[in-house]
Every structure is written in structure tokens, then in C-alpha cells.
Amino acid sequence: MEMDGIRSAERSAPAGRRGRSRLRLAVAAVLAGTLLLTTACSGSDEPSWQGGGNSTPEGTTAASQAPAAEPALSTVAVTSPAAEAKSVELWSEVKYNSEDPANTEVTVTNAKGAEIKGTVDKDENVWRPAEGLAWNTKYTVNVSTPTAEGKTNSVTSTFTTMKEPSNLVRVTSFLADGQKVGVGMPLIMKFGRSIPEKYRAEVERRMVVTATPAQEGTWRWISATEVHFRPKTYWKANSKVFYSVNLKGVKLGDGWYGRSNLTVDMSIGREMIMTVSNKTKKMTVKQDGKVIKTIPVSLGKASTPSSSGTMVVMEKAAHTIFDTTDEDPVNGYKTPIDWAQRITYSGQFIHAAPWSEGVQGRRNVSHGCVNVSEALGEWLFQRTMMGDVITVSGTEEKLKNGNGWTDWNMSWEEYKKGSYLN
Template sequence: MDGIRSVELAAPAGRAGRRGWRAAVVTLLAGTLLLTAACSGGDDSPSWQGGGNGAAASEAPSPEPTLSTVAVTSPAADATGVEAWSDVKFNSEDPENTTVKVTDAKGDEVKGAVDKDENLWRPTESMEWGKKYTVTVTTPEAEGKNNTTTSSFTVMKKPANLVRVTSFLADGQTVGVGMPLIMRFGRAIPEKYRADVERKMVVTATPAQEGVWHWTSPTEVHYRPQTYWKAGSKVFYKVQLKGVKMGDGWYGRSDLTVDMKIGRSMIMTVSNKTKKMTVKQDGKVIKTIPVSLGKPKTPSSSGTMVVIEKKEHTVFDTLDELGPEEGYRTEIDYAQRITWSGQFIHAAPWSEGVQGRSNVSHGCVNVSMAMGKWLFDRTLMGDVITVTGTEEKLKNGNGWTDWNMSWAEYKKGSALH
């Protein structure tokens, strides 16, 4: 063995000498055994040490704890009173390959989308009042790690304060190219909640056309495209406001959808200078009509308006408003309202003699009986009329004046722009 030198021992004389020699040999052999054991180590360790390196080696190693690669951070586990449009937030070591599934008590999946940059799942439909939901978050399997976690929460009970939401238009209607989409609310919506409301009102036009919502008041919001609707377009809008927060303690009552159509293009242009109306259908002039506009004391408004409503026969009564000297009560045929202040396109047989030459009306666009009927039979709610050259400019809000603003100005009325 390396490090051990041979030793020569002389045999002592006599019996006592022999006993001493034998003792020396035994001592030397014992020392050699101990030195050999100390150098061997590893698997050749002495059996009295239990086959390991010391007493501690006899104990089996503890297993490493299983780590989770995903966790739901919001809503908190078993949370109650959760809002119906709440996002689900999660942590993940691999967000790009993480899936999130939210199911109700029956196992039906709630529609939603995962934002992998923000590590959250957003519902695309309202969850039901008072119902319990389970979140399951999963990533690809990783060795020694748990790749799936679940968490549950319960949506708030149906609140007492609900805001009614209505659409001015209904399924199946055909309207003019200037018709705004109009949503009305049963309660004023504070500004800080309007962006969330807009996000839940999605308009789809075929062919596609850029458009935006514009708040005309705290209780009404309109939508128009950048330019007039394309003739023949199909328009579908989905309003998902059930459960959407609309104020402190107030929530949307319901969802709705509207499927409608845009008709042919009809644009009416009235010039005070020429006292004529030019009617274009799908870009082609189909009629030029003599008109009489408002006299200087009661001028017609210059601006772009649309047909709001149509009444084949009605009565104009301004006696209470203007008094017996200026007021009047007159039966009117083929009336088409264009402002809230009382301006109409209508037949006026009493002014036919001056139509095309001078203005004698109280602000309306007067045409003959024949032309009044001709127009009435062809127009749609939402058809456009632009008046130019009068003494008074149209005030925004006096009718559906969505087209009386530039696109840049109109976008400023959106909570999202």
C-alpha cells in the first residue's frame, strides 16, 4: 500500500523476548487495518457505519415540494359580491401558452378572451347575478411543477338600482344614409363610466365603415360613420350593458341587439340664393324643386340635418308659443321634421306663387303640394338635407345634427377619444 514502509524486526532471545515480538506484530497489523479503512471511503465503508458516511447518511432524503406554475390572483378565492363583468387576473411562468376557462355551476363555459400581455381574462358576456363560477388556469406540463389551478367566486346578487337601456331603432328597419344610431338611458350616465359603456356597444357594418359613438347628452349617445353610410349597407349593433356599472351603485338592466339596413342614398340640398332644392339619388340629380324658406324675422337654419319623422297629415299650432298676433293653427300635408325647434319640409299651397322667388315661411322649407307628395313618397327617416345661405346657423342638438360637425369634432364627443 502507498505510504506504508516494510519494517524488519529482530527476534529477541529467550521466552520473554518471543512474547514481546509477537505483541509488536499484532500491534503493527492492527494499525495497518485501521489505515486501510480510513483510505477506502465510498461504498467500501465499514459495515458498522451502516454503509454510509456517518449516522446522518442512514436517513432517506426529503422530497422537494411541488411548485405551481400558475395562480389566480383576482377575484380572490371564494370571493362573493363580484361584479358581473369582472376580469380574472392570474400569474403564470408561461403566459403565452396559458389557457383560462371560466365555467358556471352546470359546467357551461363563459365566453371571454385572454390578454397575455396583461395576464388577465376578460369576459365577452355578462355573468349571471348571484351565480357561482369556477376559474381553471392551465399551462403546459413542467417537471416537478403543478401546471393547473382552480379558484371559485360568486357574482353579486341582482342590484336594486338598474338603468333602463333602449334603442331608438329596431330590427328590420331601413333608414337613410345619414341616420345615426341612437341609444337612450333611463338615468344620466356620469362621465367616468361612459368609456365602459361605449366598449360594450359594438357596431358592425357590412361593408366595413369607420365610426364612433358621440354623447349628445348624459342620457343619450349617437353613432355615425366618418362619411355617410354606404347605400345598401347592413348594420348590426350589439349592446351588452347588463351588469355594466353606470354610476355609484347603478348597473345596466339588459342587453339588446339591432339588425337593420341602410337604403339608397338620397341627399337634398337647398340653396337660399337660388330658392331651389336639388335632390340626388345615389349621386344622380333626379329633381330640382322650387322652395320658399323662412322670412328674415323667422329664418330657416343653415346646416346639415336629417329627416327625423314623417307625418302625412298634421296640425301646426303655435298659438300658445307665439300668441294670437304671430301664432297660427294650420293643417299641414306631407310634413317631414328636420329640427326640434319646429322646422319641417312640407307642402304649402298658400306659398306656391312665390316658391323659387322669395321667402315667406316661419322657418320651414315650403314646397308645392305636388312636390310635397313626391318627396314624401320617396324619403326615409335619416335622409340628409343641407340648407345653405340663410341668416341663421343651425345649432348643434337642434335635431339630429350629427352631420353638422366635422369628423374631428364629432370624435371629441366620444369617451374613448
């Protein structure tokens, strides 16, 4: 009946309309067959063209159809000194931010493009100069990190250091390049003005001592204007010692800065130790651990005793004059002396005393010095050097620390207390 109805309709319609009706029926039939086939193959009740399980064209995935995400760049930034900063101190650190600190590179260059030596702390994101920068100079900082595409993400910033101030502190070393000294010689640095305590730790950090072979040691402040360095035990014989003092531009007080840097390259000689006993009235001289001479001595009498303690030879004079008349116009004396070796600031020496040779080894008659004979005074003088050690024991007076280079007159634990880094 339905088919007859269709035919009747076709017969009653005009010829053109009848052709279009046949075409629509054929297309509908094809679509219906395709729909049934797709549903049967997919095992799904939902047609694929409505977003079903097989909605992705063959040979592709959903991820490949989505737009690729742009990789995130690792950002970097200089945080200090501020961009275009002026009057920056010479030892200022460069601080930066980075999302990839392990792969971040930092360079600092001067106006001529020369790279400045420094170290990068990638844990703290800080670049530190190896030495003070130049006064009134413009520097460029470049911080960079690689990207995933093999490119570089970088940032630059500039700053200018401070002008050279008028308030500069002179820093000097007692020792100089090429000197050879005894195993007890302290390294001595002096300052042109007092260094306040709050700046002393930074001063110590800038004074680096390197010994070959390596030896443990520390700085100790003797006063506000003087600091010494000694190893834990006497310097090893024949050591090489190098120290660099990088204080140019370092703040040494409120508004005061170090004037300059310096280095000293020196050496330690053979080991010579002199031991004086008041009990035996003898000096034992050891070189490299071996006794090479025993010398009769006369020490200070009861009214002017010699100091008991450990001292070092501070200076030597083959011939000099002891003059105490300025200190004591009544009882002072003025006497020519041979083979003098100073061991305290207060005026105690090892020296030849021909007038006391008859009692040397038996009785004390000096004004506090270690008297030896003319011949043995010369023998000893020809073999000692500045920094050689002398220890006196058994006298009525103890050596006061600070009365000479008394760095060895205290224990290592006591000595370390004079450092602001310990």
C-alpha cells in the same frame, strides 16, 4: 540477512502462526503489485481509490452517479376575485399568476358546468368575460399549465356575483331590428337617468358597432342621457350595420347599474341627398350621386328664417296638423299639412304648401319650413326615408347644434371631441 530473519522467525513460531504469516506476506505482495500497475497506467501520482482522475467506474459518469434533480413545477394561482368572494360585479376580470403564461389555460364555468365565453390576455394574465355574468351566481375558475412530464399543474377558485340591485338604469335604442334608414342616420342610445362623466368611457367600450363594409366611426355624447354614433363620412349606401350594447351589470353611476343588454341588426338604404339654396330658391335632389329632380322652394321669411346647416329627416307624416297656438296664443296658427318631414326639433319641416306655390322658387314666405308644391311634396315624400340628408345654405340663421339630429353639422374632428375614448 532479512530473509534469513524471516525464516528464523517462522521456524521459531508455532505451526498455525507460521501459516497465517505466509498468507499475510502473499496478500501484501499482490497489493503492492496492483498499486504499482495502477499508478503507471493512470499517469497520476494519486491513487484512484483516493479520489483521483479515474475514480469513476468504467461505463459511468460523475453526473450519472448523482441523484437526478426533480424538475421545477410551473406554479399558478388565482389572485382576483379572492377565493370564495361574494358580491362580485358582473363584469369583473379574473386575474391570475403563472410562471408559464404562454401555455396557461383559463376557464370559467357556472354552477351547471357550462363554460363562460371570455378572452385571455396572456401578457397581463387576465381573463375578461365576453358579456356580463348572471346576477347572484356562483362561478368556478380553473387555471392550468402543463409540466415537463406531460402532466397538468392547476388550481381552482370560486366566487359569487352580486345580487340584482334595485338601482338599475334602463337603456334603449331608437332604432330596431330590420329597419332601413338613410345614409345620414345616427345610431341613437338613450338612458333612463343621467350618466356621470367618469362612467361614460366604459359605456362606450360596451357599445360596439360593426358595419359591412367596414367604416370608421365614433360615439358622441349629446347629453348626459343620450349618445349618438356616426361614421366619419355618410354611411355607404346599402351597408349592413349591427351594434351590440352590453350594459347589463355595468356601473352607470354611484350605486347604479345597467339593466340589460341589447342588439340591433339594421341596414342603410340608397344614398339620397337634398341640397337647398336660398340664393336660387331651389332644392336639388340626388340619388346615389345622380340628380333626379330640381324642386322650387320657399324658405322662411326674414322674421322667421330657415336654418342653414346639415340636417336629416327625423320623422314623416303624410297628413298632420301644425298647431302653434299653445306657444303663441295671439299669432299662433293651426293648419292641416300634407307630406310633412321633420328636420329640426324647433319645428322646421319639408312639407307641401299649396298656398305658397305662386312664389315658390322666387320668394321666402314660410315660418322657417322648406315649402314645396303639393305634387312635388308627395313625389319627394314617397322617395325619402328617415335619415336622408338635407343641407340648407345662405339663410339669415345658422343651425344650432342639438336642434335635431345635427350630427353632420360639424366636422369629423369636432364630432370626435364628444367621445370619452378619443
